[in-house]
Amino acid sequence: SYSKPESEILLGFKASLANNDALLSWNSSTTPCSGDKENWVGVLCDNGNVWGLKLENMGLSGVIDVEVIKELPGLRTISLMNNNFDGSIPSLKKLGALKSVYLSNNKFSGEIESNAFDGMQSLKKIHLANNQFKGLIPLSLTILPKLIEVSLAGNHFNGEIPDFKIGILKSINVSNNELEGQIPQSLSKMSMYSFSGNGNLCGAPLTSCSSSTSKKLPVVMIAVLAVSVLAALAAILAVVILLRRRHHTPLSVEARPTVRGHKKAASADLDREEQGSSVHSTTSKKGENNSGKLTFLRDTAERFDLGDLLKASAEVLGSGYFGSSYKAALVTGKMMVVKRFRHMNNVGREEFQEHMRRLGRLGHTNLLPLVAFYYRKEEKLLVSEYVNNVSLAVHLHGNRSRGHPSPDWPTRLKIIKGVAKGLQYLYNELPSLIIPHGHLKSSNVLLNESFEPLLTDYGLVPVVNQEHAQEVMVAYKSPEHKQNGRVTKKTDVWSFGILILETLTGKFPTNYLQQGKGSDTDLVTWVNSMVREGSTGEVFDKDMGATKNSEGEMMKLLKIGMACAEVDVEKRCDLKEAIEKIEEVKEKDNDEEFYSSYTSEGDVKSSRGLSDDFSYSLS
């Protein structure tokens, strides 16, 4: 029987999309695939046929015409992540052969029907994170025989989590929804982060559900209890009000210990004076009275005060060595990050302000600008904009739970090149600092939507108390500091070397951990021994994608990483050398096709020598 050419089908699909400017290459003058070669952007080809659509970050919206694409016989994977699609979920079960579906980071909304996934016998991965879905988690999902990865994070799903019948599920993420009740036994072995940020979940891996006795308490007892709780609260409130009238309440951001990424309110009590004006010039010397004000470091920055940042409920982004970081929304909706630093009294107030001004003047594509700071003897707050594609660390080590595939090789190369540029800039602009960055590590490399890296926590060595700097800052974990307590101009290069190795291997560098806390072999030793044994193939993170022509280039970068992470400072390359070499590394060493990162997703034909089986372990 006549079957439509794939180009016609895809053009029909394109026509139903709005904002399809990104799909310029989809036109009738070419075919989507020539053999394995992809002529149309985002179309994944196998042997002349379309097997996948990877249309990410393209600003797409409009209708996803399932009736049209269901005519593609070989379609196995579809990703429409990071676009602007809205409305209800497309009818996926009409695409019954799909193995993976990625719809995260769109604006899909509404309930998903209970039978939405009926019959999807091949479905392995479904990612619906960060949309606006609501209602119950669809039951049809829980009985799919091949399902191994589910991400529903960041929606408004409510009710209880249904029991997932299938034992092969490897990861599930339902964090940041409105789920409640007991986590089913079948999911008790999953990470606790998979469940954080919900209303009222209990049971393993979270805390056990309180015994059912409360449900059975007689009504009278409940009433008595409620009254006494209310009375207690009123009493506490009265005391607080009394105390606040007597004293100025100092700024306090309540940082209860909390798991990473878990939403908690960061409440703040502010002085009346502190809530007042927002801007305070660093040059004015009004003394102690002004100590409560945020000091802005750039003219262009939108003005706000500490109250704006702290009175709203904020999300704890994480707690590092120095203190916690919070994300808070301004009235305009703009997201800011406030990081609290303890142990920042190496210099006095004037010198501190002077140094912050120096950092505030820096400006480079690969540096996260410092927007403002707040000075108090006990703690400092540094304010910057929120960067919304999280850190390199999350992309390398925490990815699956967020519902994103790992960055592919070209992306990782782009990140390293950007970090190199940022570092070079810091070296040029802060020549008086021996270690201009000082705290370079993957959680301090933030990524914007196009995966351009932005360095943060830079230039802080001069203001951090020396004894603490030695304990916590990455530069002080360098071999030269461990051996003879010294840092040099090549110390940041060492951190950069580790970062390169971490990015290429996908392994967390135990070099950063305090001695004794990591495993026996650190990352550098491991990479060295693998290279010596000739097992370089096993060094690279499989999730970078199987690439025919890029291995040589990956190897070049690995060598640069090794030369930077060299233990012997004398032999270690300097930043200039490293940067020159990095600039020469290309995505691929000839013009042939570069296979997409999808090869790592287990959705590729075995003709490419890759097994169809899913390889999960990060090992």
Ligand SMILES: Nc1ncnc2c1ncn2[C@@H]1O[C@H](COP(=O)(O)OP(=O)(O)OP(=O)(O)O)[C@@H](O)[C@H]1O
């Ligand atoms: N401006 C920002 N935008 C987005 N995420 C951020 C921003 N600043 C920090 N983060 C993220 O918030 C988390 C906590 O950051 P924080 O700097 O407090 O700790 P850390 O980097 O893990 O450790 P350290 O205190 O040693 O720097 C990290 O995952 C970090 O990547």
